[in-house]
Amino acid sequence: MGDGATAPLGEKRTIRLQxxxxxxxxxxREIVADLVARRVTPEVVDEAExxxxxxxxxxxxxARPMTDGAIRIHWxxxxxxxxxxxxxxxxxTVPRPSPPTTWGPGGRGLRIVRSLAHEWGVIDDPxxxxxxASLGGPSRRRSH
Incomplete structure (x- = not known):
C-alpha cells in the first residue's frame, strides 16, 4: 500500500507543476487517472477534468507563478x-466570469467553471x- 498506486477514499493529492x-x-491526465482509479462517477470525472x-x-x-516558479493543484x-x-x-485582477457577451477565445473559463461547479470561490492570501471548485455536490468548506 505504500507505493501510492491505490489511493484510499478521502485522500488528498497535491501536484506542483512549472x-x-x-x-x-x-x-x-493526472486528475482523470486518479479519479477513475477511485471510482468517481464518469460525469464528475469529466467535470473535474x-x-x-x-x-x-x-x-x-x-497570474504569476508562485515564488518557486510553479502552480499548485490540490484535490x-x-x-x-x-x-x-x-x-x-x-x-x-480578481478572477471572475466574463460577461456572456464575450465571444473571444479567452474569458470563458470561469463561466465554464461556474456552470459545472456546485460551488466555487477565490481565496487571496499574502x-x-x-x-x-466543488464538483458533484456541496463543498465541506462551509456548514450549510
Missing amino acids: WAPSAAPRIR IVVSELVANAVRH KVKNNVVEVEVSDGGGP NGRTVW
Missing part, C-alpha cells in the same frame, strides 16, 4: 464529491491566490 501552458494538459484545465489555464494566462475526494484547488502567485 507555470507554463503545458501544465493544463499534464494535470488533466474540464474545471481543473480551465483553472490552470487561467492561472497561467492571468480531494469524499463521497463522489471532488474539490479542486489551483494556487498561483496572484495577479493584477503569497498568492487559490481558486477552488
